[in-house]
Amino acid sequence: xxxxxxxxxxxxxxxxxxxxxxxxxxxxxxxxxxxxxxxxxxxxxxxxxxxxxxxxxxxxxxxxxxxxxxxxxxxxxxxxxxxxxxxxxxxxxxxxxxxxxxxxxxxxxxxxxxxxxxxxxxxxxxxxxxxxxxxxxxxxxxxxxxxxxxxxxxxxxxxxxxxxxxxxxxxxxxxxxxxxxxxxxxxxxxxxxxxxxxxxxxxxxxxxxxxxxxxxxxxxxxxxxxxxxxxxxxxxxxxxxxxxxxxxxxxxxxxxxxxxxxxxxxxxxxxxxxxxxxxxxxxxxxxxxxxxxxxx
DNA sequence: CTCGATCCCTGGACGC
DNA sequence: TGCGTCCAGGGATCGA
Numbered sequence: 001x002x003x004x005x006x007x008x009x010x011x012x013x014x015x016x017x018x019x020x021x022x023x024x025x026x027x028x029x030x031x032x033x034x035x036x037x038x039x040x041x042x043x044x045x046x047x048x049x050x051x052x053x054x055x056x057x058x059x060x061x062x063x064x065x066x067x068x069x070x071x072x073x074x075x076x077x078x079x080x081x082x083x084x085x086x087x088x089x090x091x092x093x094x095x096x097x098x099x100x101x102x103x104x105x106x107x108x109x110x111x112x113x114x115x116x117x118x119x120x121x122x123x124x125x126x127x128x129x130x131x132x133x134x135x136x137x138x139x140x141x142x143x144x145x146x147x148x149x150x151x152x153x154x155x156x157x158x159x160x161x162x163x164x165x166x167x168x169x170x171x172x173x174x175x176x177x178x179x180x181x182x183x184x185x186x187x188x189x190x191x192x193x194x195x196x197x198x199x200x201x202x203x204x205x206x207x208x209x210x211x212x213x214x215x216x217x218x219x220x221x222x223x224x225x226x227x228x229x230x231x232x233x234x235x236x237x238x239x240x241x242x243x244x245x246x247x248x249x250x251x252x253x254x255x256x257x258x259x260x261x262x263x264x265x266x267x268x269x270x271x272x273x274x275x276x277x278x279x280x281x282x283x284x285x286x287x288x289x290x291x292x293x294x295x296x
Numbered sequence: 297c298t299c300g301a302t303c304c305c306t307g308g309a310c311g312c
Numbered sequence: 313t314g315c316g317t318c319c320a321g322g323g324a325t326c327g328a
Contacts, residue, residue: 001321032304057322084321085306100306119305121322160298167322177321266300267321299328310318 002082003057004143004174005217010088011054014061017090022048022108029102033083033117035125043126044078044105056139056173057081059088066128076128079135083121089114139173143210146172151207155195162198162206163191164265175210178245179217181270183210185244190276191262191269197279216241244270 002010023044031037048064061078080088090111097104103115103124115124127135141150154172155165165171166180175183184191186209189202198206220241243253247270248261257274 081322083305083323117305118307119321121305123323158297164298169323300326301328302326303324304322306320308319311316312314 001084001176001178002086003176003179004054004214005179005221007057007059007082007174008054008218009221010082011052011059014052014059014088014090018049018107018111018113019051020048021111021113022046023113024106024108026106027104030120031102033102033120033122033124035123039126040078040103040124043076043128047076049078054174055079055136056142056169057176074129075132076126077132079123079125079127080115081123083117083119083123085119086115086117086122089116139169140171141173143172143174144214148204148207151210152200152203156198156200156203158195160195161191161264162189162193162195163267163269165195166210167265167267174214177267177269178242179210179213181245182213182243184276185271186213188275190279191264191271193279244272246270 023046026041026044028034028037028041034040043066044063046067050062050064053060053062059080059082061080063076063078065074065076080086082088090107090113093106093110093112095112097114098116100118100120101114101116102120105113107113115122125135140154143151146154151172155162158165158171160168163180163184166175166183167177181191183206187202187206189198189206244259247259250259251257252259252272252275255272255274257272259270260273261268261270263269
């Protein structure tokens with residue numbers, strides 16, 4: 001599932017592959033994940049993808065200005081969220097179209113930039129000017145760009161669980177379930193711990209762990225669970241380095257205790273019950289999701 | 297402010 | 313081989 005390192009990998013690949021390319025034409029399939037398909041059809045053809053950036057878990061395709069002079073100074077971009085199963089890759093026109101190909105952009109060099117997303121949990125939107133800046137403002141700081149102080153500021157007064165805070169894109173942008181669990185394991189913090197109850201030195205430890213893990217994951221081109229591939233169609237390798245995520249029942253790589261899975265903030269959370277002690281005063285209604293009912 | 301529940305969606309895993 | 317069921321999860325939304 002594409003989180004910050006995976007989206008960064010895709011953004012770098014697309015920057016290398018398609019920056020400078022003009023979008024000649026656009027073909028849409030299913031559009032229920034697109035904010036306003038008509039605007040895409042009206043605005044994209046003729047624009048050039050000036051550069052490709054990552055913004056949290058979004059890909060930001062920065063576009064050249066509109067033909068109309070009064071609008072040409074506006075920043076314009078195509079926002080793409082890959083959701084769980086989305087991919088955005090350049091392909092040759094002759095290449096067979098994968099099932100669930102929903103957007104095809106013909107590029108100036110003859111290739112096609114294709115968006116494929118079986119579950120359509122992704123999102124696509126053309127935004128410009130104030131709409132674009134307003135949208136981007138909804139999000140918190142990038143965990144790789146924020147300072148330790150800014151990170152602490154974002155969580156130290158919050159009563160929510162630290163796992164929920166890490167996943168909240170308005171707190172920090174780009175962290176998802178995998179890297180939240182990995183950084184909490186690394187910092188030895190229980191996912192249900194409340195932000196406000198974390199001592200400053202533990203927050204600092206989490207900040208360092210998060211940055212280190214994200215940077216290392218970027219170097220390894222992300223985690224390929226499900227079907228994540230980078231812009232060259234290559235899987236990442238960070239999934240081989242997971243210490244907690246997806247390791248229920250397997251021994252903790254520090255202390256051999258069996259990794260547990262509970263639900264925190266509505267998400268599977270993998271942790272070591274020995275290294276990451278249950279905080280005092282936490283109601284332990286956090287159980288494994290709807291376990292084994294359905295008797296009969 | 298924070299929570300859980302629900303929905304969106306498809307494919308893969310699993311049981312029989 | 314095939315069918316039914318469960319489950320994954322980011323994000324929006326709603327009610328408590």
